[in-house]
Amino acid sequence: MARPFAPRWLIALTAAGALLSVAPAQPARVAPTRPFAPFLWPVRRLYHIDYIDVRDLATHYGLTIEQAKAGKIARLRDAAGVRLVFEDRNRDFHLDGTRVFLGAPVVTDRGSLWVSKLDVIKLVAPLFRPADHAHQLPGDPRLIVLDAGHGGNDPGKENKLIGIQEKTATLDVALRLKKLLEAQGRQVLLTRAEDIRLAPDQATDLQRRADFANQNHADLFISIHFNAVERDALHVTGTETYTMTPQFMFSTADERKDVMTDVAFPGNKQDYANIFLGYHVHRAMLAGLQGFDRGYKRARFGVLRFLACPGVLIESAYLSNDAEARRIATPEFREKIARSIATGVSAYAAALDTLRLKSETPPPPAKP
Numbered sequence: 001m002a003r004p005f006a007p008r009w010l011i012a013l014t015a016a017g018a019l020l021s022v023a024p025a026q027p028a029r030v031a032p033t034r035p036f037a038p039f040l041w042p043v044r045r046l047y048h049i050d051y052i053d054v055r056d057l058a059t060h061y062g063l064t065i066e067q068a069k070a071g072k073i074a075r076l077r078d079a080a081g082v083r084l085v086f087e088d089r090n091r092d093f094h095l096d097g098t099r100v101f102l103g104a105p106v107v108t109d110r111g112s113l114w115v116s117k118l119d120v121i122k123l124v125a126p127l128f129r130p131a132d133h134a135h136q137l138p139g140d141p142r143l144i145v146l147d148a149g150h151g152g153n154d155p156g157k158e159n160k161l162i163g164i165q166e167k168t169a170t171l172d173v174a175l176r177l178k179k180l181l182e183a184q185g186r187q188v189l190l191t192r193a194e195d196i197r198l199a200p201d202q203a204t205d206l207q208r209r210a211d212f213a214n215q216n217h218a219d220l221f222i223s224i225h226f227n228a229v230e231r232d233a234l235h236v237t238g239t240e241t242y243t244m245t246p247q248f249m250f251s252t253a254d255e256r257k258d259v260m261t262d263v264a265f266p267g268n269k270q271d272y273a274n275i276f277l278g279y280h281v282h283r284a285m286l287a288g289l290q291g292f293d294r295g296y297k298r299a300r301f302g303v304l305r306f307l308a309c310p311g312v313l314i315e316s317a318y319l320s321n322d323a324e325a326r327r328i329a330t331p332e333f334r335e336k337i338a339r340s341i342a343t344g345v346s347a348y349a350a351a352l353d354t355l356r357l358k359s360e361t362p363p364p365p366a367k368p
């Protein structure tokens, strides 16, 4: 279940929106230069953020729209039956049954639901109609860097009762995943193949993991982690998948931590590939593990910030939940995690292939 945002959230959002100088909507007379049209759609300024009416989204893509609960829920459906579901005050939406977090909450105005313009441009539209962005998507991922989270004197999260540390489980999954991806005909490199850390301090350690992928000209980066929460939420279980937050968007975990300089961080130039990757990997993880859907999210994690290639960070399950930690402690479950990630990678690669074949739009001239 998605939680409605707290009033504190709204205050932070309003203040942040007021500070962010997102360019105003272009007048409708401006001729479109590319088929992707949300830049030109009518916008409405709500809580100091530009919002787009879901009715315009429906009209643009030729979707049928059904408003339920007095306009508090909107279900949009295309001819193939693919559904987008938005709910008032929620910071997530569902695409074809998968939970995807937004940068800003959905709001109600004038009897309709509104989605922030940045979310429409950077997330909703590209995920729903990736073919419009085919020229911005990379080729088949041939060289993949796997990053087993933590290591050495940084154990990561830990479940003392079950006697399992994150660093051990991440390395085991990485080694299993390496074999599966190699069986797919891909080349795989590991940021670490033993119980070590890459630098004494965390910032450098994370930077070196990204540097390793960049120096090897990786096509894809996968960071493997396990989750944990504080004592008061030990019931929490499930899978979360993260990619780098696109520029000017709020991260999912805690928007108040995103100071303005962070929101302006330029991302890693792979926004479209990242969300495509995150969505496909997250879906595969849910299908494979059958765990609770904690959502596909964005964060400016140290290990993702400086990557040159598309990258994903997977929090497969919760070590803080004893039942889930018991599963993580079994080789069968870790193999299942590795298989789910491998399935996600092949789904991402297959989708890229399909888009490349379908793409009839020539690439736009490169920006200087």
Ligand SMILES: [Zn+2]
Pocket (backbone or CB within 6 Å): 149, 150, 156, 157, 166, 225, 226
């Ligand atoms: Zn971790």
